[in-house]
Amino acid sequence: MSSARLKVVHAGPLVTLQDEGRFGALRYGVSAAGPMDRLGFASANASLARPVGQTAIEVSLGGLTLECLDGPLTLAITGGAFVLSLASQNLSGWQVLTLAPGEQLSIRGGNWGSWAYVAVAGQIEAQEWLGSAATASMTNFGGGALSAGKVLTVTQAEALPGREGPISLPDHYAPPKSIRVTLGPQDRHFSAEQIAAFTQDKFTVSGAYDRMGMRLEGPSLSPEGALSIPSEPILRGSVQVAGDGRATILLADHGTTGGYPKIATVLAEDQDLLTHLRAGDVFSFTVVTSQEALQIARKEAEVRSAYLEQLAAPRATLAEKLMQENLVGGVIAETPD
Amino acid sequence: MITPSFRPIAGHAVLVELATEISEEVADAIVSLDRAIQEAGIEGVRETTPALVNLLVIFDPLVTDHAQVGAAVSALLPLPEKGGAAVNTREVDVCYEDGLCPDLDAVAQATGGSHESVISAHLAGDYRVGMYGFAPGFAYLAGVPEGAQVPRKPAPVRGIPAGSVMVAGPQCIVTTVKMPTGWSIIGRSPTQIMLSDPDKPFLFDVGDRVQFRRISRDDYERAVS
Numbered sequence: 065m066s067s068a069r070l071k072v073v074h075a076g077p078l079v080t081l082q083d084e085g086r087f088g089a090l091r092y093g094v095s096a097a098g099p100m101d102r103l104g105f106a107s108a109n110a111s112l113a114r115p116v117g118q119t120a121i122e123v124s125l126g127g128l129t130l131e132c133l134d135g136p137l138t139l140a141i142t143g144g145a146f147v148l149s150l151a152s153q154n155l156s157g158w159q160v161l162t163l164a165p166g167e168q169l170s171i172r173g174g175n176w177g178s179w180a181y182v183a184v185a186g187q188i189e190a191q192e193w194l195g196s197a198a199t200a201s202m203t204n205f206g207g208g209a210l211s212a213g214k215v216l217t218v219t220q221a222e223a224l225p226g227r228e229g230p231i232s233l234p235d236h237y238a239p240p241k242s243i244r245v246t247l248g249p250q251d252r253h254f255s256a257e258q259i260a261a262f263t264q265d266k267f268t269v270s271g272a273y274d275r276m277g278m279r280l281e282g283p284s285l286s287p288e289g290a291l292s293i294p295s296e297p298i299l300r301g302s303v304q305v306a307g308d309g310r311a312t313i314l315l316a317d318h319g320t321t322g323g324y325p326k327i328a329t330v331l332a333e334d335q336d337l338l339t340h341l342r343a344g345d346v347f348s349f350t351v352v353t354s355q356e357a358l359q360i361a362r363k364e365a366e367v368r369s370a371y372l373e374q375l376a377a378p379r380a381t382l383a384e385k386l387m388q389e390n391l392v393g394g395v396i397a398e399t400p401d
Numbered sequence: 402m403i404t405p406s407f408r409p410i411a412g413h414a415v416l417v418e419l420a421t422e423i424s425e426e427v428a429d430a431i432v433s434l435d436r437a438i439q440e441a442g443i444e445g446v447r448e449t450t451p452a453l454v455n456l457l458v459i460f461d462p463l464v465t466d467h468a469q470v471g472a473a474v475s476a477l478l479p480l481p482e483k484g485g486a487a488v489n490t491r492e493v494d495v496c497y498e499d500g501l502c503p504d505l506d507a508v509a510q511a512t513g514g515s516h517e518s519v520i521s522a523h524l525a526g527d528y529r530v531g532m533y534g535f536a537p538g539f540a541y542l543a544g545v546p547e548g549a550q551v552p553r554k555p556a557p558v559r560g561i562p563a564g565s566v567m568v569a570g571p572q573c574i575v576t577t578v579k580m581p582t583g584w585s586i587i588g589r590s591p592t593q594i595m596l597s598d599p600d601k602p603f604l605f606d607v608g609d610r611v612q613f614r615r616i617s618r619d620d621y622e623r624a625v626s
Contacts, residue, residue: 090450092603093533195599203578249408249416294423297450297457321452321534329411354409361412361462
């Protein structure tokens with residue numbers, strides 16, 4: 065093992081270093097940040113048998129081009145359906161591949177999805193703030209945004225030829241048509257008609273979408289006399305309604321408190337795919353009870369951990385594969401005619 | 402005595418509501434309850450966010466559930482009477498001199514006073530940290546006296562530097578990072594609010610008292626150099 069270096073040749077806006085997030089400081093106005101799609105992010109690390117929360121690159125639709133200065137280094141790319149170009153060859157996302165010194169990898173938006181993840185077989189050296197390298201877009205605290213010319217150092221860098229190739233996607237990993245929520249905690253500020261409109265009408269993702277939140281176009285939900293309520297805590301997934309009646313889903317870099325009433329809260333499990341929607345995409349909300357939300361959280365945790373374990377499971381090395389073939393061959397050779 | 406209500410959120414949080422209106426009594430109760438929750442080390446509780454009339458409890462759904470968290474929080478009641486825990490008073494230096502107080506003129510005009518009357522009013526306030534929000538380390542300090550109270554500007558102004566001391570209505574914030582804001586900037590502080598220490602990331606805890614102290618331009622320049 066040695067160190068490898070990756071040079072950023074091109075990076076669009078909002079291409080950042082992220083780890084699993086910065087927890088425990090909501091009380092000080094510090095949201096967790098971390099990946100927009102936590103499942104995609106964890107999958108990239110798991111595909112390289114790395115700890116699922118370790119620092120990786122989050123790529124926006126602005127795209128990213130990396131050049132390997134020192135290597136070789138194996139990378140895993142997951143997230144939305146982005147397109148990869150390596151040595152003038154195009155690949156679809158969800159790949160493990162190895163970059164040799166001098167080789168360039170480009171990642172750009174594809175058929176769907178807003179975020180891609182690049183994990184490394186090693187450890188990216190990153191600035192930490194409050195114990196985490198997660199980058200908050202508002203302040204750029206943490207590992208920070210990537211821009212052209214920046215060189216990333218990867219320690220304990222490895223080439224893992226046995227892991228190269230396509231990564232199997234999680235089940236149902238596609239742009240969602242329906243997003244599950246629990247109502248509230250401030251649904252009392254909305255009329256029965258508004259709650260009905262929220263649960264039955266379609267919403268469209270607007271262009272105002274970044275790591276802080278996703279503003280929606282849809283039925284007007286102007287809250288009743290709620291503009292002067294005391295500011296209340298916000299959590300990732302809160303659906304707040306501003307005075308103009310429009311809803312915004314707060315995401316990874318959300319403010320921690322706010323005075324707009326929250327009509328509903330998106331289940332943590334549905335936030336990952338939600339973040340892959342793009343401006344113009346249409347979806348609806350499905351209300352579940354908090355009891356159902358709890359059961360969903362438990363079931364989904366089980367499914368995800370089984371999936372990630374499978375991704376991380378040891379792969380046969382090339383030598384082992386040859387050995388297996390030889391053994392099989394040997395058995396066949398020894399079979400009497 | 403305040404009896405909380407519990408609102409379950411998604412599969413992993415509970416909002417503990419103590420009141421719908423802001424009061425000193427409610428603020429004290431939130432600080433006490435928040436402290437009690439942290440000291441109790443309730444199984445599965447990951448994090449709490451205290452705010453003005455309620456506090457958010459985020460939990461691990463694999464370990465506990467909404468009802469168990471609600472029961473564990475209820476079991477901490479009744480809360481100890483006020484005075485159970487010491488209240489910290491934090492001192493924050495402010496320089497109100499030219500170039501560091503772009504909105505002092507406007508605030509003086511709006512309040513029908515002078516630079517000095519606004520400054521005196523601001524210094525006379527007995528401030529309390531109500532909650533954090535908006536950006537890392539932005540602590541909402543309640544208690545701006547009327548002589549320094551102005552409404553928010555109609556539109557936010559960009560690029561307000563860290564350390565700005567700004568007011569809107571009865572609230573004051575000492576900023577920690579460069580931000581756009583619609584609040585009025587009446588001075589600049591060299592006091593470090595953002596300590597960047599994982600064990601004590603910021604100077605204030607919710608519930609702390611804050612006292613502002615006037616410093617000269619020279620003192621300010623020395624402090625930031």
